[in-house]
Amino acid sequence: MARVAAKDLVKRFGKVLAVDHVNFEARDGEFLVLLGPSGCGKTTTLRMIAGLETPDEGEIYIGEKLVNDLPPKDRDVAMVFQNYALYPHMKVYDNIAFPLRVRKVPKDEIDQRVREVAKLLRIEDLLDRYPRQLSGGQQQRVALGRALVRKPQVFLMDEPLSNLDAKLRVYMRAELKRLQRELGITTIYVTHDQAEAMTMADRVAVMNEGKIMQLAEPAELYYKPANTFVAGFIGAPAMNFIEASLVKRDGEYVLDTGVFKVPLPKDFVQFIEEAGAPSEVILGIRPEHIEISREKTPEGFEVEVFVTEPLGSETIIDFRHGDAIVKAKYPGLFEARHGDKVWVRFKMKEAHIFDKKTGKAIV
Ligand SMILES: Nc1ncnc2c1ncn2[C@@H]1O[C@H](COP(=O)(O)OP(=O)(O)OP(=O)(O)O)[C@@H](O)[C@H]1O
Ligand SMILES: [Mg+2]
Numbered sequence: 001m002a003r004v005a006a007k008d009l010v011k012r013f014g015k016v017l018a019v020d021h022v023n024f025e026a027r028d029g030e031f032l033v034l035l036g037p038s039g040c041g042k043t044t045t046l047r048m049i050a051g052l053e054t055p056d057e058g059e060i061y062i063g064e065k066l067v068n069d070l071p072p073k074d075r076d077v078a079m080v081f082q083n084y085a086l087y088p089h090m091k092v093y094d095n096i097a098f099p100l101r102v103r104k105v106p107k108d109e110i111d112q113r114v115r116e117v118a119k120l121l122r123i124e125d126l127l128d129r130y131p132r133q134l135s136g137g138q139q140q141r142v143a144l145g146r147a148l149v150r151k152p153q154v155f156l157m158d159e160p161l162s163n164l165d166a167k168l169r170v171y172m173r174a175e176l177k178r179l180q181r182e183l184g185i186t187t188i189y190v191t192h193d194q195a196e197a198m199t200m201a202d203r204v205a206v207m208n209e210g211k212i213m214q215l216a217e218p219a220e221l222y223y224k225p226a227n228t229f230v231a232g233f234i235g236a237p238a239m240n241f242i243e244a245s246l247v248k249r250d251g252e253y254v255l256d257t258g259v260f261k262v263p264l265p266k267d268f269v270q271f272i273e274e275a276g277a278p279s280e281v282i283l284g285i286r287p288e289h290i291e292i293s294r295e296k297t298p299e300g301f302e303v304e305v306f307v308t309e310p311l312g313s314e315t316i317i318d319f320r321h322g323d324a325i326v327k328a329k330y331p332g333l334f335e336a337r338h339g340d341k342v343w344v345r346f347k348m349k350e351a352h353i354f355d356k357k358t359g360k361a362i363v
Helices: 042-050 093-103 107-120 136-148 164-185 193-200 218-223 227-232 266-274
Strands: 004-011 017-024 031-035 057-062 076-080 152-157 186-189 204-208 210-217 242-248 252-256 261-263 281-283 290-293 301-310 314-320 324-331 341-346 352-355
Touching: 004 042, 017 042, 017 057, 017 186, 017 210, 031 042, 031 164, 031 193, 042 057, 042 076, 042 186, 042 227, 076 136, 076 164, 093 107, 093 136, 107 136, 136 152, 136 164, 186 193, 193 218, 204 218, 204 227, 210 218, 210 227, 227 242, 227 281, 227 352, 242 314, 242 324, 266 352, 290 324, 314 341
Parallel strands: 031 186, 031 204, 076 152, 152 186
Antiparallel strands: 004 017, 004 057, 204 210, 242 252, 242 281, 252 261, 281 352, 290 341, 301 314, 301 341, 314 324
């Protein structure tokens, strides 16, 4: 067990700045997720920690030790790769047993541990097969098994569940998380799936274009996103963004979207002024914070339904707001047709205001 720290990590591939001054610390025993869109530098960051890629700048610590010049085999990390990388000439059993054989673990213990992880991963029936005889999702679980069979100081996992069907993925998320807790092994886990990050992580580092946009606990990312990127990346359906202007009137701020004007809650005033009271802002409102009804509501305004998506336990209603389409989430079934008029109310206490120029959160 050990903490893992990245200090000002930089990695370039020719002209591509893949990792741009990344800083984080995974605490001892923590489950830290690196979350971000394709190409944002997640794998590159993980490979530098594993020692498979050399940073151009910066430092990596495992425990108290600076490991920049330590070869991968001396870092005591187990990595699950995005593309499995199994030994094709070895059966599943031997693929999983391999890291233990290298470490001269007694045969009986190897057998016990291989069978344990195979059970956990639901691949007990596949131990006699070769990798080429497995589906993508099965190969992925074997790769995971090869990492889990060891008890290293650190687990590094790169999208280890991406090829599993929805049901198996949900099962594996819970099992992996449970196992990690039990073993207390510091884990850095890469994914581009926000739901996976939110359910598994102690803390999440949201990355974009090689940089960390925010590092926080899941709830904080949802309730207090630091900028429009994080706000739009966390939550499904995504937060709605509406351009608006801010005007001060009688000591409070009024938000004008061009379609409706609404006074902002009193406690917003201080934050708006601390941010220099920008006149051009972006209103961020999550679909679950828009109330929708067939009858006229005080503080509400009338809109036209564009399309509805009934999802069973809830309905997503897309409506027109000026030129934009805004999504609202209704708990339960809401039947409406294209062109129907309905009333919506934005719960402004739950709203986020971002500076249009910088994208930074004001409230
Ligand atoms: N060996 C390489 N040579 C050149 N460019 C590379 C190399 N490896 C990665 N890159 C580039 O560096 C950037 C970051 O890549 P990286 O693989 O870290 O992204 P990622 O966040 O893991 O994406 P994904 O979710 O698609 O796996 C990308 O622009 C990628 O094209
Ligand atoms: Mg990757």
